[in-house]
Amino acid sequence: MAHRSNQAVASQEHPAPQTPNGEPPRPVRRLLIGWSTALAALGVSTAALALALWLTRFPIAEFILSGALAERGVEADFEILSLDLGGIVLRRIRVGAEASPDVSVERIETRWRWVGPVPRLESMRIVAPQVRIRLNREGELSLGALDRMRRVPGVRRFSVPAIDLTIEDGRAFIVAPFGNLNATFQGAGTLGTDFSAVGRIAESSFPGGAYALDRGAADLLVVSRDNGIAFRLDAVADELVWSGARTRDAHVRLMGRAPLDVARYELEAAWRIGALRAVDVSADNFSGAIGAEAVAQGTSINPQTWQARGRLNASALTLLSNTFAQLRLEARAEGTDERGEASWTLAAQRFDGLSLISEQPSANGALAFEFERWDMRGETQLALFRSRLNADTQQRIRRAFPDFGGAPVGPTFARAERALDAAADRFNLTIPLALSRANENLRIFIAAPAEARAATGASLRLAPLRQDAPALVLQWPGPTLHGALSLELAGGGAPSASLLLDTATWARDAPFDADGTLTLADWRAQNASIAAHELGVSITVAPTGAGRVDLRGPASITGPLGQGEVRDLTPNLDVAILWKPGWRVVPNSGCLPTRLGGLDAAGLSFSNGNFALCALNDALIAADSSDNLSGGFIVRQLALNGRMAGPGAQPARVTSQSVAGRFSGRVGNMVLALEADTPRLSIQMDEDRTLAVALRRLTANAHVADNWRVEGAFESGTLTDPALPGSVSTIDGTWSAAPDNGRPVIRIASGDALVTANRPVSEDERSLFQPLRLANVSAILREGRLDAAGDIVLDAESHQLAAFTAQHDTDTGVGAAQVVAPAVTFTEALQPHQITERARGIIANVRGPASAVADVTWSREDIDARGQVILNGVSFATTTMPIVQDVRGVVVFDDLFALTTPPGQEVTVGLLNPGIAVRNGRVRFQLLPEQRVAVEDAAFAFAGGELAMQPITVKLGQEETRIVLTLTDLDAASLIAALNIPDLAATGRLEGAFPLLLTARTAYIENGVLRALPGGGTLAYVGDAGRNATGITRIAFDALHGFRYDSLALTLNGDISGEVLTEIEFTGENTGRPVDLGPIAPVPGLGRVTVRGVPFVFNVRITAPFRRLAQTAASIVDPGEILNRANGDTQVDVEVEEPPPVDLQPPGTR
Structure with a gap:
């Protein structure tokens, strides 16, 4: 047929037939013949065509429908039950694969009527339609084979026919990732008059992991009345899980309405979701609505004019870790088919994101656009009022300004931290943004200053560097970024800093580059500052995130260093700060x-x-x-x-x-x-x-x-x-420093050092002290004051001598130390020469307790050491004083380094025995330089009177020392007892003086004199030494049994430790038993003559050991020699034996 159809069309293109001779027929005849032939041919052809079409109507219909579907690549199958001029009936319609059809309909009946040569649809009956809908994991809907019938949306306006429409027993099968949903639908009525249709998805649940549905359901209602049509779709679900995203208590409603000719239309959508949780999104009580109205163009469904509105609310909404509380978003738009304008506002009670928290966030904007090329321009103002940085960000700021305490940058860093920390607690942030799109180029830029202003007065301002160009421009296609900006920080105690970037560029897959200068103009705190004037800055950030910042130029630092100060520490920077992986600061060229x-x-x-x-x-x-x-x-x-x-x-x-x-x-x-x-x-x-x-x-x-x-x-x-009198070495210890009430405090612990006396100037001089060790030293330096304490230990014996405390003012250079030895007990194991070498050979065999306090003061000009020694019953021996016992008193030193004292130092001495024991002494003296002692006064109780030393200055340790001892008002009886003289008793008062020459081995008496005071006294010898004596000796002993003297004098010369020459002269008369003078003066005829009151003159010269001189009378072997001394100069040497106990009672009268 196609071929015949093509041929018929081709015959119409042949030229009209001509008469044989080429002449046209005559007009009338030719017209009649032509019309007759044409009518006949037309009638026959029409009848034949009508018969043919009627006979072949089913195959032709099948061919047309099948061809239309095949042309769109749709596999389909159907059967035509009937086809006439009034309608068509199809059954067993299938679209899609035979095994799994996408659409199947049991029967479709369609009726139409002819309006002239054009059929008009009047009714349609659809029986048992079944539709298979596929919903994939990406949320895309598919109708299977019917997808191929979709056309590119056009702009030609369509109309909904006002027909009778019946849908019976409809079903839809929705294949979703969580399971298969079954829906039913049906409808009946005349469109535009009384049509209604309903669809329903029964409540369904499909448990699962990544995809699940709990108690989901949907209802669809379509109504067409008053030449219009409207629909409403309600869907609910207690829980829906989709690719890990989870919603709870979800309600969605979609509505739309339009006249049948679609001259205008309205669409609305509303939702309410109790909770939404997804990877980058979460929301609570999330609700909203969107609506649009449009008037369609005359021949197009595209709007001639339109307007839209929308709102969104959420009690909490989080996008990419940015959370809004009580969010409210409203938007409105309107326009024509060529252009439109929109505006929107956003507000919330709280915003937590972008490292800050705002209690009054808001934003608004406006946008104008054109549809043909989608050119647009708009502005947005973001405002985050009553804001503060979150805790993590504030902590990062604090870490960026670590507490350097007493370091030079400490005060400036601390002030910057305090200022920025306070500013971060409350500030308002405004960011203006602009948008434009032209010639398919989209630009988002900052053309006006963006500013954060704190309640403290601090501000951070980002602004264009040039008036004729934005600060930053982000542009598509690309994207690319470029700009020139200034970033300034000032006020509120914050550092005054300015970063000027002359260029800043970035593009996709290219590094971000920027160059400019950094100025720190007024970063000050108290007496500290950091300054950098036009420090060169270069910034490069690679697409991988790695980058570097180069700094070039001098930076000056002034600030405290402990209790001191650093001024203008100025490194000439040429460093690079590199990051990723990690970060590092490296010099670009050496040091x-x-x-x-x-x-x-x-x-x-x-x-x-x-x-x-x-x-x-x-x-x-x-x-x-x-x-x-x-x-x-x-x-x-x-x-x-x-x-x-x-x-x-x-x-x-x-x-x-x-x-x-x-x-x-x-x-x-x-x-x-x-x-x-x-x-x-x-x-x-x-x-x-x-x-x-x-x-x-x-x-x-x-x-x-x-x-x-x-x-x-x-x-x-x-x-x-x-x-100093010595040097300190092997100083070891540990120290620490930490803040205390905002001030640096330095502590020294476990300090140890060796103190060694200076080497003597000459060989004759000895060192001031033996090596000492300062142990357990601790010290604290606080606000320029150094307080120290420790122990002083003998290095050789590790014997603790004393403890010390010290203070020093680092600003004035003035300090003081006190050394306290509360209890030093001298024993055989501890002697003064172990403390000071100057005591060796001068004082020895020291026993007893003592204490000492030394006060040392110093300044930048000099040093002074004073102190005192408290003797609490110390006994010792010196080179010239073999026995010194029970010394008590306080000795005050005015120069411990020279070991000198002020005048008037006084001690008491229990016993002093240089050969003669004296007790209860009082010595007043002064220690002079060069180891000299000025004895101002020294007196001892002796023999009922006083033994004193005349004032003298002696040098300690010298070979010889001359002193003069004076005896005042001695009691003769007490003297005899003190000298332990046996068998001799005496009365009377004595006085005298003994010049002594003291050496390291002994003492020499030089012209010592002892004489009786006026009034004389008595002598009585009661020993047995003269019992067998005869002659003059007998007379002498008889006279000494009771003798009253009126004068008595002793003169002593010699070595106390050896022989002493003693000359004794005394005169008087015997008062005891009568003296028999017969042996020396016999009177003839009288016989034996005894007398009393005979005057005698005794003159005795004795050489004997001093310690036994007093016992001479007990060892005289020739008493006659005693009497002969009155007439001659005979020297008598007397050997004195150890005497028996002395009978202190004088002999009675014979």
């Missing part, structure tokens, strides 16, 4: 030249120092991807020259072989280990005096986190000063 304007510490002031700061292990500081810190720095051959503070301004110098610092720990808990190799401080106090402190090593481990602390040690130190 960093560093200038030191000034350094004041511990009463010293240094100025104009220069050194090189070099990196250890290629990084000044670094951290790996786990935030473990490393790197460090070193300064080699450090040398600083300066002066002491104060009017003297003595020159000072600090040197060190090297000073190194190594970082360890973690970010936020940093440890900086500092080590100085052979540090040395020397101060030239005057032309001949240089004070020097040197250490082999000084370490400090600084821990910097929320707070800071330093722990360190010092090793093998020495302290030398010619003004």
Whole structure:
């Protein structure tokens, strides 16, 4: 037929027939013949065609329908039950695969009527339609084979025919990831008049993991009345799980309405979800609605005019960890078929995200656009009022400004931290954004300043660097970023900082690059500051996130160092800060030249120092991807020259072989280990005096986190000063520093040092003290005041002598120390020469308790040491005094280094025995330089009177010492008893003087005199020495049995330890038993003559050991010689034996 159809069409293109002779027929006849032939042919053809079409109507219909479906690639099958001029009936319609059809209909009945030559559909009945719908995991709907029948949406407006439509027993099978849903639908009525249809998905549940449905259901209602049509779809689910996203208590409603000619239309959607949880989204009480109205164009479904509105509410909504509380979003839009305008507002009670929390967040914007090319322009204003940074961000800010305590940057960092911390507690943030799209280029940019202004007055402002260009522009296609901006921080106590980026560029798969300058103009706190004027800055960030910041130029730091100050510490920066993996700070070209304007510490002031700061292990500081810190720095051959503070301004110098610092720990808990190799401080106090402190090593481990602390040690130190009596060496110990009430406090613990006396100037001089050890030394340096304490121990015997406390003011250089020895007991194991070599050979065999207190004061100009020694019954021997016992008293020293005292020092002596024992003495003296003693007064109770020493100055340790002892008002009886003279009794009062020459071995009496005071006294010898004597000797002994003298004198010369020449002269008369004068003066004829009251003159010269001189009378072997001494000069040597006990009662009268 096609072929015939094609042929018929081709015959119409042949030229009209001509007469044989080429002439046209005659008009009338030819017209009649033509019409007749044409009518006949038409009638026959029409009848034949109608018959043919009627006979072949089923195959033709099948061909047309099958061809239309095949043309769209749809596999289909159907059967035509009937076809006539009024309608068609199809049955067993199938679309899609035979085994699993996408659509199947048991029967379709269609009726139409003819309006002229055009049929018009009047009714349609669809029986048992079944539709299979597939919903994949991406949420896409598929109708299977029917998808191929979809056309690209057109703009031609269509109309809904007003027909009778009946749908019976319809079913839909929805294949979803969680399971298969079954729906039923049916409807009946005339469209535009009384049509209604309903569909329903019964409540269903499909438990599962990633995909699940609990108690889900849906209802669809379609109504067509008043020449319009409307629908409403309600869907609910107690819980729906889709690819891990979970909703609870969800309600959705979709509605739409339009007239049958679709001249206008309305669409609405509303939802209410109790809870939504997904990977990057969560919401509670999430609800909203969207509605749109449009007036269609005359020949197109596209809108001529339109308007839309929408709202969204949520009690809580979280997007990418950004949470809104009580969110409200409203938007409106309107326009024509060519352009539109929209506006929107957003508000919430709280926003928590982007590292901040806002109690009054809001935003609004407006947008104008064109449909043809989608060009647009718009503006947005974001406002986050009553904001504060969240706790983590504030903690990161605090960590960015660690507590450096007494370091130079400590006050500036602390003030910046306080200012930014306070500013972060309450501020308002506004960000204006603009948008434009033209020629398929989309741009989002910041053309006006964005600002965060705190309640404290601090502000952070981002603004365009140039007036004719935005600060930042983000552009598509790309995306790309470019701009020029200024970022300024000021006010509220925050540092005044300005970052000016002349260029900032970025593109996809390309690094971000920026260049500019950084200025720190007014970063100050008290007497500390950090300044950098136009520090060059270059920033590069690679697509991988790795990047670097280069800083070039000088930065100046001024601030405290402990209780001192650093001024204008200015490193000339040329460093790079690199990150990912981790981060590190490295010098770009070797070491960093560093200038030191000034350094004041511990009463010293240094100025104009220069050194090189070099990196250890290629990084000044670094951290790996786990935030473990490393790197460090070193300064080699450090040398600083300066002066002491104060009017003297003595020159000072600090040197060190090297000073190194190594970082360890973690970010936020940093440890900086500092080590100085052979540090040395020397101060030239005057032309001949240089004070020097040197250490082999000084370490400090600084821990910097929320707070800071330093722990360190010092090793093998020495302290030398010619003004001191000795030097200090092997100084070892540990130290620490930490803040206390915001002030740095330095503590020294477990300190130890050896104190050695200076070498004597000459061989004759001895060292002031034996080596001492300072042990258990502890010290605290707080606010410029050093307080120290410790023990003083004999180094050789480890015997603790004393404890000390000390104070020093580092600002004034004034200090004091007190040494207290509360109880030093001298024994055989502890002697003074073990404390001071100057006591050796001078004092020995010391026994007994003593205590001492020494007070030492110093300034920058001099040092003074005073003290006192308390003797509590000390006994000892000296080179010239073999026995000194029970010495008590307080000796005050006005110069401990020279061992001198003021005049008037007084002690009591229980017993002094240089050969003659004296007791209960009182000695007043003064210690003079060069080991001299000025005896001002010395008196002892002796023999009922007093033995005193005349004032004299002696030098301790010399070979000879001359003293003069005076005897005053001695009682003769007491003297006899003190001298332990046997068989002799005496009365009377005596006086005298004994010049003594004291040596290391003995004492010499030089012209010592003892004489009786006026009034005389008595002598009585009652011993047996003269019992067998005869002659003159007998007369002498008889006279001495009771003798009253009126004058008596003794003269002594000689060695107390050896022979003493004693001359005794006394005169008087016997008063005891009568003396028989017969042997010397016989009277003839009278016989035996005895007399009383005979005057005698005794003149005796005796050489004998001094200690036995008093017993001479008990050992006289020739008493006659005694009497002969009155007439001659005979020397009598008397040997004295150990005497028997003395009978103190005088002999009776014979």
